[in-house]
Amino acid sequence: MQVVVIGGGILGASAAWHLREKAEVTVVDAGAVGGLASRASLGWLNATFYLSEDHFRFRQSGINAWRDAKNKLPELPLSWRGTIIWATDDENIAISAQELLGWGYRVKELDQKTMRSLEPFLAKYPHSALLLPDEGYVNLSLAADMLLKASGAAVLSGITVQEIEVVNDRVTGVHTNHGIIKGDQVIVAAGTASGGFAKSFDIKLPMLDRPGLMLRTTPAPKTLSHICSTPDFELLQQNDGRFMLPTSPAHQSETSEEISFTPGNMASNAMGRLSEYFPHLNLSLEEIMVANRPVPGDELPVIGQAGPEGLYFLTMHSAATLGIIAGEYLANEILDNDTSNLKPFRPQRF
Ligand SMILES: Cc1cc2nc3c(=O)[nH]c(=O)nc-3n(C[C@H](O)[C@H](O)[C@H](O)COP(=O)(O)OP(=O)(O)OC[C@H]3O[C@@H](n4cnc5c(N)ncnc54)[C@H](O)[C@@H]3O)c2cc1C
Structure with missing residues (x-):
């Protein structure tokens, strides 16, 4: 063949x-x-952005398939670091957390103290958050x-x-x-x-048409352990110390058909918000990446x-x-x- x-x-x-x-x-x-x-x-391996139960199950199998692949190819650049999620719309998060738990997905509630112990270097913390311990990150x-x-x-x-x-x-x-x-x-x-x-x-x-804008920063000392889904953007630190962040929150469910401002403006706005999370880090932009998501x-x-x-x-x-x-x-x-x-x-x- x-x-x-x-x-x-x-x-x-x-x-x-x-x-x-x-x-x-x-x-x-x-x-x-x-x-x-x-x-x-962003390379976020998650089942939390889903459109139906079939879609959720498929995503859950997708995460497990990466685990199998990593066993066969140990050098694959992925890590199981878990996601911490907090957002402005607490009610919606609580509803989907219940649904996810009902489907057997691991979700843990975090109070601020626990969250501080998991991510000690953030400059601002929510009252509470959710931990999704089975999610991960891959350099795609x-x-x-x-x-x-x-x-x-x-x-x-x-x-x-x-x-x-x-x-x-x-x-x-x-x-x-x-x-x-x-x-x-x-x-x-x-x-x-x-x-x-x-x-x-x-x-x-x-x-x-679903354009997305991703930012990569210059390397910084190891600061963030989890993938963080914040009210501003999703955020992770790669193994090489670089931060990756889309310019908007809940980027996977973004529905805009065009990038409304110039990528440079959106990037500097997002970098400003990033510095509020890590005022002690001297982060600069290394690359702005614009790509269309292939969305049927x-x-x-x-x-x-x-x-x-x-x-x-x-x-x-x-x-x-x-x-x-x-x-x-x-x-x-x-x-x-x-x-x-x-x-x-x-x-x-x-
Ligand atoms: C900003 C952004 C953030 C994302 N974040 C996440 C995330 O956190 N989690 C997640 O699960 N997914 C995420 N996605 C989605 C995920 O990245 C895509 O679904 C995935 O990369 C699609 O892979 P692909 O191989 O289909 O497409 P691509 O990576 O685009 O590869 C398609 C290839 O086809 C080639 N090609 C096209 N036409 C031709 C031709 N005529 N001849 C030869 N070659 C051709 C192109 O050159 C290209 O290399 C994100 C996407 C974007 C853009």
């Missing part, structure tokens, strides 16, 4: 890794491996790169797929700006560009075969959390025709 994967972000990399040793895989990326959205991602583009290396796939970067070749209603490869690459299966894991490939086959795959029209993942035989789609928001499990489920469909886990997420629903 010869598989061509369009896109070397986390989803293309995960698919390639799950197909390792069972298929000859070529991954083609128009840019560099590590992806676009994947590079700008580094993870994509590692999965690709471990997959043994041939990786072509800087090559753009222009068209998927189909003969007698079966895919036969892809046309690129540097010639044809043959394959009897093609996976479209092209992030926000996935909808365009679907359209060329009259397959409905609407994608929403109903905001749920799209995984599976559609259109000509051998053509598969793999695109979603929250593929930091869902990247490993989604690649595994797609590989199960390609290798064993097993679609048992995919029902709510198949492309045919549109």
Whole structure:
């Protein structure tokens, strides 16, 4: 079996890794491996941003799948540091905490004293907060790169797929700006560009406009242990000391279709708020990253075969959390025709 994967972000990399040793895989990326959205991602592995119980369960499995992947590839850049969440809307948080507990997700209430002991270096604390101990953080583009290396796939970067070749209603490869690459299966894991490939086959795959803005600071001494979901933004400190923060709170459920101010203005505003949490640190901006989140029209993942035989789609928001499990489920469909886990997420629903 010869598989061509369009896109070397986390989803293309995960698919390639799950197909390792069972298929000859070529991954083609128009840019560099590590992806676009994947590079700008916060990399927060969580089940707390969910749209339905199915979606929650899938996210919970997604977290467990990263644990399995880490056992197989111990060098994967992820850590299980847990999330501390506090926000302005206490009532909504309390309701979702009850729902999460009912579904068997671990949630612990924290009073201010306990929170101070868990995160001693913050300059301001809420009265109470919630701890979600099973959540984690992954450096997503580094993870994509590692999965690709471990997959043994041939990786072509800087090559753009222009068209998927189909003969007698079966895919036969892809046309690129540097010639044809043959394959009897093609996976479209092209992030926000996935909808365009679907359209060329009259397959409905609407994608929403959901730009996101992520900031990375210069390194600082180890200060923050958990992922913190604050009223201002989500926040984490990478192992190399750099802080990562989107410019808005609850960034995963953000629905704005455009970035309303210039990225520079939004960044300096967020950096000002960051300094209120850590006045003793001398933090500067190292990079402002803007990327569109690949969000299908109903905001749920799209995984599976559609259109000509051998053509598969793999695109979603929250593929930091869902990247490993989604690649595994797609590989199960390609290798064993097993679609048992995919029902709510198949492309045919549109
Ligand atoms: C600001 C931000 C914050 C986020 N935070 C989180 C979070 O905390 N937790 C979470 O779970 N998720 C988060 N996400 C979502 C998550 O990052 C994405 O769902 C995930 O990165 C999508 O991965 P992907 O591989 O589909 O896309 P990408 O990483 O965008 O990769 C797609 C690749 O396809 C390539 N490509 C496109 N067209 C072509 C073509 N014609 N030919 C060849 N290659 C092509 C591109 O070059 C790109 O490298 C966030 C996203 C953003 C933008």
